[in-house]
Amino acid sequence: MAIVIHGASEIAKMRVAGEIAAGTLAYVASKLRAGVTTKDIDNWVREDTARRGALPSQLGYKGFPAAVCTSRNEIICHGIPNPDHVLVPGDIVNVDVTSNIDGFHGDTSATFQIGEVSDDARKVADVCFRCLNAGISVVRHGARLGDVGAAIVEIASKEGCGVVEEFGGHGIGRKMHMAPHVPHNGTAGRGVRLRAGMTFTIEPMITIGHPRVVQLEDGWTVVTHDGSPTAQFEHTILVTKDGYEVLTAQPTPLPLVRPAGEPAVAELA
Numbered sequence: 001m002a003i004v005i006h007g008a009s010e011i012a013k014m015r016v017a018g019e020i021a022a023g024t025l026a027y028v029a030s031k032l033r034a035g036v037t038t039k040d041i042d043n044w045v046r047e048d049t050a051r052r053g054a055l056p057s058q059l060g061y062k063g064f065p066a067a068v069c070t071s072r073n074e075i076i077c078h079g080i081p082n083p084d085h086v087l088v089p090g091d092i093v094n095v096d097v098t099s100n101i102d103g104f105h106g107d108t109s110a111t112f113q114i115g116e117v118s119d120d121a122r123k124v125a126d127v128c129f130r131c132l133n134a135g136i137s138v139v140r141h142g143a144r145l146g147d148v149g150a151a152i153v154e155i156a157s158k159e160g161c162g163v164v165e166e167f168g169g170h171g172i173g174r175k176m177h178m179a180p181h182v183p184h185n186g187t188a189g190r191g192v193r194l195r196a197g198m199t200f201t202i203e204p205m206i207t208i209g210h211p212r213v214v215q216l217e218d219g220w221t222v223v224t225h226d227g228s229p230t231a232q233f234e235h236t237i238l239v240t241k242d243g244y245e246v247l248t249a250q251p252t253p254l255p256l257v258r259p260a261g262e263p264a265v266a267e268l269a
Contacts, residue, residue: 001179003171005197010104011238014173014199017054017106018236018247021099024048025108026250028068028097032112033259034089038070041095042081049099057098057105057176064220069096069109073121074227076205076213077167078220089115089260092125094232098176105176107201108248109234115260120208121229125256127159128206128231135184135204139237139244141196149186152204162211164230167222169201172236196241203234 006014027048028041045068049056056067064078071079071094072087079094087093096109111125134151148169156163169182180192184204205211209228216223224230238245 003179003192003198004173005195006173006199007197010173011197011199013102013104014106014236014238014247017099017101017104018108019106020049020052020054020101021097021106021108021236022248022250023052024099025095025097025110026254028095029110029112029254029258032087032093032095032114033261034087034114035261036087037083038072038079038081038085038087038093039083041070042066042068045097052099052101054099054101057100057107058096061176070094071096071232073229074224076164076207076222076224076230077232078222080218080220087114090117090121092117092121092229092231096232096234100176103174105172106248107172107176107234107236109203109232110254110256111231111233113257115258118229123159124161124206124208124229125231127156127161128204129233131155131163131184131204131206132202132233132235135202136235136237136244136246139194139239141194141239141241143194144189145180145182145191145194146186147188148202149183150188152184153186156204156206162207162209164205164207164211164213166213167205169203169234171198171200173199194239196239198239199236199247201234201236203232205230205232
């Protein structure tokens, strides 16, 4: 599949899609705390996405049954929201939002800490966040995709963490998943050469233990083989002549550490 180089009008639409996805993620972040179910998160994503005039890209994608992926603790990715899955103090949870507006998609995620979490959970979230920023920092016209993976692996390896290799980032635009595949491991100076106008996601999945994965029987949920905590952060990136633009950037930093107390009943409605 050919890699799309977007023109000015397409980039403008990608900016809108990215802003909407970022806004919905921020809305969910404002409501997260112990006592919330992952199905509540799905409901909030559906409601907020509609309020912004967009559609949740994930809903129905290859049969996926929800509007958002909610991946708790040992779940690496593709966790399915469930009314029986209640967030409790000590959990970490990744919320992965993708929004479709005017035929273009924006994709972003973050891992949130619910109350006081374990040292391992805190560490893996912190390392993953730094890995994302390291991967983004090397994006520029003329760079190579291998530069992104190499920057991520350098941070993770120094901290004794693993990088999941089975899943990676992806091109994004008129489709949620397009070329190129963006591996989170690689060799600097190798791989596809980046060109201004390319848009893709960087979304490292980092583990405390060995990064071997297990897919559950539901056909979607992917977990660490040893049950250790894992984290993911994601942004949609535009390659520019001078470097990069984060299309899903937040106007203010997300509150990644969330209250332990249960929310009011009204917030769950």
